[in-house]
Amino acid sequence: MTNEKILKVNHLKKYFEVGKNETLKAVDNVSFEIFKGETFGLVGESGCGKSTIGRTIMGLYNRTGGEVIFDGDNVHELTDKDKFAFHRSMQMIFQDPYASLNPRSTVKEVIAEPMEIHGIYKDKKERLERVYELLEEVGLSRDHANRYPHEFSGGQRQRIGIARALALDPAFIVADEPISALDVSVQAQVVNLLRKLQKEKGLTYLFIAHDLSMVKHISDRIGVMYLGNMVELTESNQLYKKPLHPYTQALLSAIPIPDPDLEEKRERMILEGELPSPINPPTGCVFRTRCPFAMKACASVTPKWQEVEDNHFVACHLYNDEIKDKTPVKELAYQ
Numbered sequence: 650m651t652n653e654k655i656l657k658v659n660h661l662k663k664y665f666e667v668g669k670n671e672t673l674k675a676v677d678n679v680s681f682e683i684f685k686g687e688t689f690g691l692v693g694e695s696g697c698g699k700s701t702i703g704r705t706i707m708g709l710y711n712r713t714g715g716e717v718i719f720d721g722d723n724v725h726e727l728t729d730k731d732k733f734a735f736h737r738s739m740q741m742i743f744q745d746p747y748a749s750l751n752p753r754s755t756v757k758e759v760i761a762e763p764m765e766i767h768g769i770y771k772d773k774k775e776r777l778e779r780v781y782e783l784l785e786e787v788g789l790s791r792d793h794a795n796r797y798p799h800e801f802s803g804g805q806r807q808r809i810g811i812a813r814a815l816a817l818d819p820a821f822i823v824a825d826e827p828i829s830a831l832d833v834s835v836q837a838q839v840v841n842l843l844r845k846l847q848k849e850k851g852l853t854y855l856f857i858a859h860d861l862s863m864v865k866h867i868s869d870r871i872g873v874m875y876l877g878n879m880v881e882l883t884e885s886n887q888l889y890k891k892p893l894h895p896y897t898q899a900l901l902s903a904i905p906i907p908d909p910d911l912e913e914k915r916e917r918m919i920l921e922g923e924l925p926s927p928i929n930p931p932t933g934c935v936f937r938t939r940c941p942f943a944m945k946a947c948a949s950v951t952p953k954w955q956e957v958e959d960n961h962f963v964a965c966h967l968y969n970d971e972i973k974d975k976t977p978v979k980e981l982a983y984q
């Protein structure tokens with residue numbers, strides 16, 4: 650990891666118009682930065698806006714507000730010429746490699762397609778050599794080139810997806826739950842492969858996941874999302890040692906500990922209440938309806954995004970000195 654910022658996300662908003670006159674706030678005022686060469690983990694439960702952030706960063710979605718700056722350029726204001734170069738430098742790996750690979754194309758065709766579209770390695774033989782090279786880089790072999798995706802296991806298919814993403818030599822990869830669909834035994838192999846490739850090529854990853862158990866081993870820093878908002882962001886170790894936001898504390902307490910004695914003593918913080926709808930999110934702090942510490946201010950004041958310790962950001966009134974009355978009010982929570 651370097652201290653050069655490759656990506657800056659400033660006050661990003663992505664709203665969807667749904668139904669009649671209804672707005673779904675999938676991403677609401679989210680800010681963070683990613684350093685060149687780091688793995689930035691983005692976690693939070695289903696529907697909190699992780700994929701939407703990924704897709705908006707890649708320019709696949711227009712933004713409703715805020716900006717995404719990649720390598721100094723505003724992703725949503727690129728000229729057509731710059732767009733082409735941008736799409737080469739930012740690639741995506743998906744959760745379900747099978748769904749994202751065309752079943753009628755051979756592995757060779759799947760991996761060569763981005764090169765064709767971008768007109769690199771125009772010479773057929775050269776392109777094929779590049780495909781072989783990529784297959785070997787992801788732990789497959791050139792013998793696999795003429796087979797079809799369905800002939801492979803889940804882990805191997807994800808390797809094909811990774812080879813395809815690498816075909817254009819990108820600098821930045823959005824990995825959207827790349828291991829969630831894989832057997833636990835295979836997950837570690839794919840993670841190790843991603844690590845190896847990162848080291849070799851100086852890649853930067855935005856690694857999306859819905860729980861914290863794997864992400865902590867992979868990420869340099871982690872951002873925790875809840876209902877379209879970023880609620881906490883810090884270095885992985887720090888997040889595990891000292892989670893500040895009650896939502897992060899709940900997510901962490903849900904991870905089983907491999908030691909049976911410790912596991913028995915583990916205190917679980919179960920989140921009560923249902924996840925509110927992003928169409929009609931709670932006023933003030935969006936987490937307050939499930940927060941055991943909800944206080945009066947939480948219903949009316951949106952928590953500030955503050956750096957409460959070095960490189961440790963949180964949006965929670967528990968850490969806001971301007972709020973004097975921190976008595977929990979049961980009625981605000983769980984309603």
Ligand SMILES: Nc1ncnc2c1ncn2[C@@H]1O[C@H](COP(=O)(O)OP(=O)(O)OP(=O)(O)O)[C@@H](O)[C@H]1O
Nearest residue numbers: 665673675694695696697698699700701702859927
């Ligand atoms: N194209 C769309 N049109 C309307 N609503 C959308 C669209 N894409 C996503 N949403 C909504 O935006 C919210 C965030 O969705 P998103 O897919 O980003 O969540 P996620 O965190 O990736 O969830 P998961 O863990 O299930 O993948 C959800 O409420 C979802 O229903």
Ligand SMILES: [Mg+2]
Nearest residue numbers: 699700701825
């Ligand atoms: Mg998603």
